[in-house]
Amino acid sequence: MKDLLQKIEDRSLHVGVVGLGYVGLPVAVAFAEAGFHVTGLDVDSEKVARILSGESYIGDIGSSKVAAAVQSGRLTASDDNDVLAEMDAVIVCVPTPLSKTKDPDMTYVLAAADQIAAHFHPGMLIVMESTTYPGTTEEVLLPRLSDNGGTVGEDFFLAYSPERIDPGNADYTLSNTPKIVGGYSAACGEVAAALYGTIVGDVHLVSECGAAEMVKLLENTFRAVNIALVNEVAIMCDRLGIDTWEVIEAAATKPFGFMPFFPGPGLGGHCIPVDPRYLTWKLRTLNYHARLVELASEINAAMPEHIVHMVSDALNDRQLSVKGARILVIGVAYKRDVDDIRESPALDIMRLLLARGAQVEYSDSHVPELTSGFEQPLKSVEGLPDVCRDYDCVVVCTDHSDIDWTGVTDSSSLLIDTRNVTRGRNDSHITRL
Ligand SMILES: NC(=O)c1ccc[n+]([C@@H]2O[C@H](COP(=O)([O-])OP(=O)(O)OC[C@H]3O[C@@H](n4cnc5c(N)ncnc54)[C@H](O)[C@@H]3O)[C@@H](O)[C@H]2O)c1
CATH class of the missing domain: 3.40.50.720 (NAD(P)-binding Rossmann-like Domain)
Structure with a gap:
C-alpha cells in the first residue's frame, strides 16, 4: 500500500481508464492534468483514434484539453487490452444499460473484469465507477480478481467510486463535486481516496463498496421518484383544472422541507431511467419488491x-x-x-x-x-x-x-x-x- 501511496504522491502511478465515454474521458483527462501518465482503453477504435489526434467527442471536454493532455505525453489511448499489464491503477467506466427485459445488462462490466483479471498483477488498485447494483464490486469483480491468488487489501486493492458528473452543468464539474469512495477494506478505501484526492477537492469516504454503490442509486432514485411525483401531480392538476407550474412555483417559496421538481415528457439519459431498475432488480433477488421505486419508473415511462x-x-x-x-x-x-x-x-x-x-x-x-x-x-x-x-x-x-x-x-x-x-x-x- 505504501508503494501505491508514494506513487500517487510523486505522480509516478500509471492510471488506466477502461471505457472512454461521457464518464471515462473526463476522468482520464483530469488525471492527466493532475500529472499522472494515463492510458485510456476502449473497444471503440474510432474513439481511440480521435483521442490520439487530440480530438474530443464529449461536449463537456473541449478538444483543446484532450490535445494538450496528449501533446504533454500524459494521455494516450489504445484498444489493446495488453496495456492493462502496465497499469498501477485501473478505473472502470464501461456502460451499464438495461437488457430488453429491463434487467441489468452486465455484459460490459463482465468483459472489463475479465480483461483486468487477464492482465492482473500484484499491487494493482482497481476502482469501479460504472453505476450498478449494490454488491457488484464484491460479487462480480472481486472473485475474478482473486482467482489470480492475491489477497484483496494486501496484494491488490479494490474500491467503488460512483461518477456524479452532470453533463452540460458548467457550475458543478468533476473537480468541485465531492467524490464518494468505498473500499473493500480500510486500506483499499485509503488508497482510492488518496488517488481521487489529486483530482477532486472533497473526497467522502464510506465504510464499504456496497455503501458507495447505494449512494449513487439513492441519488438517482431520489430524482426518479420525485419526477414521477410531479408528473403525477401535473396529470392530477390537469383533471382539476389547476396550473401545475403555478402550484410548484408557489410551493417552492417555502424555505425548508420542499424541493421543486418539474413535469416533463418522461425520463431520459443513461442514468435516471436506468439506475433505479438496477436497485429494484437486486432487491427482487432478495425477495423484496421495491414498490415505490417500481411505480415511479412506471409513471415516468408512461409520460x-x-x-x-x-x-x-x-x-x-x-x-x-x-x-x-x-x-x-x-x-x-x-x-x-x-x-x-x-x-x-x-x-x-x-x-x-x-x-x-x-x-x-x-x-x-x-x-x-x-x-x-x-x-x-x-x-x-x-x-x-x-x-x-x-x-x-x-x-x-x-x-x-x-x-x-x-x-x-x-x-x-x-x-x-x-x-x-x-x-x-x-x-x-x-x-x-
Ligand atoms: N453519462 C453520464 O452522465 C453518467 C453519469 C454518472 C454515471 N454514469 C455511469 O457511468 C458508466 C459509463 O457511462 P457513460 O455515459 O460514460 O457510457 P458511454 O457509453 O458514453 O461510454 C462507455 C465506453 O466504454 C466502452 N467500452 C465498453 N465495453 C468496454 C470494454 N470491455 N473495454 C473497454 N471499453 C469498453 C464503450 O466503447 C464506450 O466508449 C455507466 O455505468 C453510467 O451509468 C454515467
Whole structure:
C-alpha cells in the first residue's frame, strides 16, 4: 500500500481508464492534468483514434484539453487490452444499460473484469465507477480478481467510486463535486481516496463498496421518484383544472422541507431511467419488491404516451387527426445543451406519433441527425422558430426559454409544451411558450 501511496504522491502511478465515454474521458483527462501518465482503453477504435489526434467527442471536454493532455505525453489511448499489464491503477467506466427485459445488462462490466483479471498483477488498485447494483464490486469483480491468488487489501486493492458528473452543468464539474469512495477494506478505501484526492477537492469516504454503490442509486432514485411525483401531480392538476407550474412555483417559496421538481415528457439519459431498475432488480433477488421505486419508473415511462394523447386531443380540437398531421418535435437529446439521446422520451414520442401515421420531423442543434431507431435516417430541421409555421403541431421537449416565440404563437401551428402537461389539451397556443 505504501508503494501505491508514494506513487500517487510523486505522480509516478500509471492510471488506466477502461471505457472512454461521457464518464471515462473526463476522468482520464483530469488525471492527466493532475500529472499522472494515463492510458485510456476502449473497444471503440474510432474513439481511440480521435483521442490520439487530440480530438474530443464529449461536449463537456473541449478538444483543446484532450490535445494538450496528449501533446504533454500524459494521455494516450489504445484498444489493446495488453496495456492493462502496465497499469498501477485501473478505473472502470464501461456502460451499464438495461437488457430488453429491463434487467441489468452486465455484459460490459463482465468483459472489463475479465480483461483486468487477464492482465492482473500484484499491487494493482482497481476502482469501479460504472453505476450498478449494490454488491457488484464484491460479487462480480472481486472473485475474478482473486482467482489470480492475491489477497484483496494486501496484494491488490479494490474500491467503488460512483461518477456524479452532470453533463452540460458548467457550475458543478468533476473537480468541485465531492467524490464518494468505498473500499473493500480500510486500506483499499485509503488508497482510492488518496488517488481521487489529486483530482477532486472533497473526497467522502464510506465504510464499504456496497455503501458507495447505494449512494449513487439513492441519488438517482431520489430524482426518479420525485419526477414521477410531479408528473403525477401535473396529470392530477390537469383533471382539476389547476396550473401545475403555478402550484410548484408557489410551493417552492417555502424555505425548508420542499424541493421543486418539474413535469416533463418522461425520463431520459443513461442514468435516471436506468439506475433505479438496477436497485429494484437486486432487491427482487432478495425477495423484496421495491414498490415505490417500481411505480415511479412506471409513471415516468408512461409520460410519452400521455404527451401523445395531448397532441391527439389538441389536433382533435381543430378537427385534425394525428394521421397525416405534420408534426415537429423540438429537442430530442434527453436534456438541453447535450447531444446524448440515450433513453430520450422525445424519441418515444416521435415513434408513437409515427406509428399513428403522423409525418414527424425534429429539430435539435445538438443532434444533427438520427441515424438509427427509425425506418430511415432523419436530419434536424433548421430555422427555429419560424419553421414552426410549416407544421400542424409542434411538440417542445426541451427547455425553450431561450427561443423567441414572438411571431410564431400567432400562427396557426399548435404548440405543445411537454413540460407543461396541464395546459396541452384546451389552449390553442400553450401559454408557457
Ligand atoms: N453519462 C453520464 O452522465 C453518467 C453519469 C454518472 C454515471 N454514469 C455511469 O457511468 C458508466 C459509463 O457511462 P457513460 O455515459 O460514460 O457510457 P458511454 O457509453 O458514453 O461510454 C462507455 C465506453 O466504454 C466502452 N467500452 C465498453 N465495453 C468496454 C470494454 N470491455 N473495454 C473497454 N471499453 C469498453 C464503450 O466503447 C464506450 O466508449 C455507466 O455505468 C453510467 O451509468 C454515467
